Amino acid sequence: MTLDHTPASPASPAAPADCAFQDLSRLFSPASIAIVGASDRENSIGAHTLSNLVDHSDFKGELLLVNPRQTEIRGIPCHPSVEALPATPDVAVIVIPAPGVVEAVRQAGARGVPFAVILTSGFSEADEAGKAMEAELVAIGKATGIRIYGPNCPGLVNINARVGMTFSPAYRNDLRAGPIGLATQGGGLGRNMMQGMERGAGIAMWSSSGNECDLQVADFIHHMAGDPQVRVIATLIEGIKDGPRFAAAVAHAARMGKPVVGVKVGRSEYGARAAASHTASITGSAEVNSAVLRQFGVIEVDDLDEVIDTAALLARRLPTGEEKIAVFASSGGAASLCADNVGAAGLELAAFAPETDRAMRAVLPEYAAFGNPVDTTSVTISNPSAFSDSLLPVAQDPGVGLVLLPIPMDYHQFTAHTAGLIVEAQGRTDTPLCPIWMSDRLGEGYKVFAEAGITPFRSLRNMAKAVRRWVDYGRWRAGADLDWTPALLTRGHWTEAEATATLTEAEGKAELAAAGVPAAAAQVAASAGEAAKIAHGLGGRSAMKIVSARITHKSDIGGVKLNVPAHAAAGAFDEIMANAARAAPEATLDGVLIEPMAPAGGLEVFVGVSRDPVFGHVMTFGLGGVHVELFKDVARRMLPVTPAMAREMMAEIRSAPLLTGIRGQAPRDMAALEALIVAVSDYVVAHSGRVEELDINPVWVGEEGQGALALDAVIVVRA
CATH class of the missing domain: 3.40.50.261 (Succinyl-CoA synthetase domains)
Structure with a gap:
């Protein structure tokens, strides 16, 4: 592999997210509503939806009904289709069976209806035919501009305005208004949270976005953040389809001073599997999800009652x-x-x-x-x-x-x-x-x-x-630095790489050094004689490691020798090459890397960056060597990592006293480690379209004034 210190990135991110948010005021406070599939058949979805708007809401606007088999229901005229409506409503609430939904939305989009609320199930959560129909809905939305809420959702309610566009028979009993905005993906669990009203929790509005073929939970968090009647936002998330959009929404809430309290479903393999089957959402890595939520100030809780406890307290007074x-x-x-x-x-x-x-x-x-x-x-x-x-x-x-x-x-x-x-x-x-x-x-x-x-x-x-x-x-x-913007929003969101390649350690360290990351000066020997010459030139003792793009865990296969005196370098070279050839016979062996041994007494830490499929590049920091895998004592942040964030990460791990000095030990060079972490972040952001993964393990950290040094580096790039 040829080393290139200024690699070219692809021309643009794959499918960058558009994080411009549409005004949803007409959706939450419509002047006119059409019910497509209104009915007077007892206990039907259409009858419940109509009753909730007529009997249990305080809707003062125009109500239009679509039912080709009836001329009127409860004294309200019925029309045979959306196309035949005498006026264009702000919202079309659609409750007809799935096969007819696409045509109803097509007609609504053609005549300029701004929003369609699709209560009907049987789309991407059901089968391939449902996925195809949902794709048609998305295409109609893009072609006409109609925004789609759902499908497969219980509807939307504005409790403060007392408008219920929902089929739920419980709506009539869940009308305690208040300052908590509720944005969920699950309908049943969202209703559970609504019924925190029994404890005194007042709800301003509730969105439950279902399959999210268009409008997502992020859109509703963003809307509620700007609503003066909402003081706190409670949310239940089964999956995040659009990481940049979600990040932009919760960042907006933080800037508006609106706390977000949430439950994230899918923190175990079982929950992730169930969430995917329920809403066809991307659940993502639980650890990364939690880290991102914390970074934006989102308060993640463990159960629904805890959402109500925390949100209700925050609604009373901000601390x-x-x-x-x-x-x-x-x-x-x-x-x-x-x-x-x-x-x-x-x-x-x-x-x-x-x-x-x-x-x-x-x-x-x-x-x-x-x-x-x-x-x-x-x-x-x-x-x-x-x-x-x-x-x-x-x-x-x-x-x-x-x-x-x-x-x-x-x-x-x-x-x-x-x-x-x-x-x-x-x-x-x-x-x-x-x-x-x-x-x-x-x-x-x-x-x-x-x-x-x-x-x-x-x-x-x-x-x-x-x-x-x-x-x-x-x-x-x-x-909090409320002006901080994640690289995910400024650099774009890259899809999964089709093919990757791993830089050799020498190549990786050269790139890091060029980017201002302190790294041990490394030379590669192609023969035992060359190894001896390099070792004598360095003086003192050396670290020697196999160089191969196919071997990442070098110590596991006997590919590392430490504290090698110059006179033993040739023998160590032969032993390392033999061990590597025996353990990985298919691998190309480029030689042995030789560098000076780091001074004794340093602390080893780990700095890594990986690309999360939802939230992009995320940095992980913790103890180095095998400790990071054994204890999983790590801190994570989205990029870019600022100096303040670097200090937070160092203080956040349980083993932080090892850095600050414990039992008489001298404190480590925190300033140098902070600078190294920031430099690694800057390097990855600058090459965000190329770098897939980066592991520096270990990073050697000396005592105050001795600096920090990348001793090993694995960088995976797009091929």
Whole structure:
């Protein structure tokens, strides 16, 4: 292979994503709606869809019906086709069987309908015939400009405007408006999240995008980020078809100050397989998905109830990241157990100001516990006003950012009255007052909280997770570079390479050195005599490695010799060549690389970059040698990696103390390692159309002032 320090990249990325987002206001707040397949047949999809708009919505616009077999339904005229409608609607909601959907969309596109919401199933999620019909829908959209929502979806609802374009019979019961935007791919799980309303979580709007043949969950996240009625976005993602578009959407949400809380389905092989069969989506690498979500501040949670816990808390108040916690209870055991969970989550209890202590002592009995946690004892029954009179000073304490109120049991009207006092106190303070309803009995007090929009946590465990995520989001936002743009958006998104080639170590190190990445000076010997000459010229001891494009794990086959004195270089050459020939007889052996040994006492780390099929180039950093595979203690970032991101990655791994100095060991040269990481990122970004994969393992990191050095490098490029 010929070494080229300035390789030419292909002319342009394969299928770069267009990340311009269309205004979806007319979809969420249409002035006119057509139902294609409206029906009065009991329990039919068309009948449920019509009933939801007529009986359970507050839709003031024009409603048009399409049904060629009827002249009117419920006094509303029916028309034989979309083509025959007397006016062009903003949205066509399509509920007819799959074989007729393509023609209905064709007619809608031809007359300039902006949006089609296709509730019908039987497309790409079903079979090859369904895939073909879905491809026709995509072609119609491109030709006419109609945007397609679905197919295979439950519809779209705007709860704040009370407009339900859905067939769900549950719609009539799920109408608690509020500040949480909900963007999901799964319909059933999305409805589950909607029904967090029972706990007091108010939903502004819900999109459930189904097969996403056109509009994707990213489009709805982007829309909700710009909607002033939405304060938090909750999402459920089964697969990400368009990585650049998704990245652009969540980056927009971050810039708009709208937290995104989500569950990503497909984190195991089983889940990934099920998600693919459900929505025909790309699930991607779970580790990379999670890293990308974190990088954009998206709060990834483990289950649906945790979405509601976290989103509802964020909707009440955005954190600074410096909040300290107060625990306020009428049960000593509940107070102590709650405080345990606060500590286990790495959260910090606040120290009360003297005036807070005085205010509590003025109204609570002397045997109450006045520290943090606070135990008011049974005063909630004997003197409820003392409870509220002591709660408000705690909430207004300058060191308190959030108050936890564990409620271990339901005392009927007493608990309901206390709940009312807490709701009243919340109206007098900006500090979130957070009840934790620990009893299996959901009494009237629980309903008081829900009606007030104060979503109770259902367990101390979930409370700890949600509050930890709440504080962490504040810290992320305080340090986030909201102007950072991933290379995925600026350099394009490349499809999978048809063929690749691996540079030899000497070629790879030469490219890295030319790009400013410190790399050991390497020479290649083609004979034992040449090896001896090179080794004597270097002086001291050498590292010797087989050079072959077909052999990447050189040490595994006896292809590496370290600390070789100059007089033994010729013998080491012969041994390495023999080992390689025996282990890989089909491989072309280009010789043996010889370079000076790195100084003793260095720490070995790993820096690698791979191309993820969804999110493009992603860097991985961790301990070097076999440790990266054994412990999987790594940090990941999309490219480009900035100096600040490099420092974050170094601090993020569990083994970070080895870098900063542990048990009297000297700290490593963090500045040099930071510069090396950034230089590697810059190199890959500059050659993004050519470099498929890069592994530098190990990177030698000396003590402060000694630098960092790439000791081995494997670079895979497009052939």
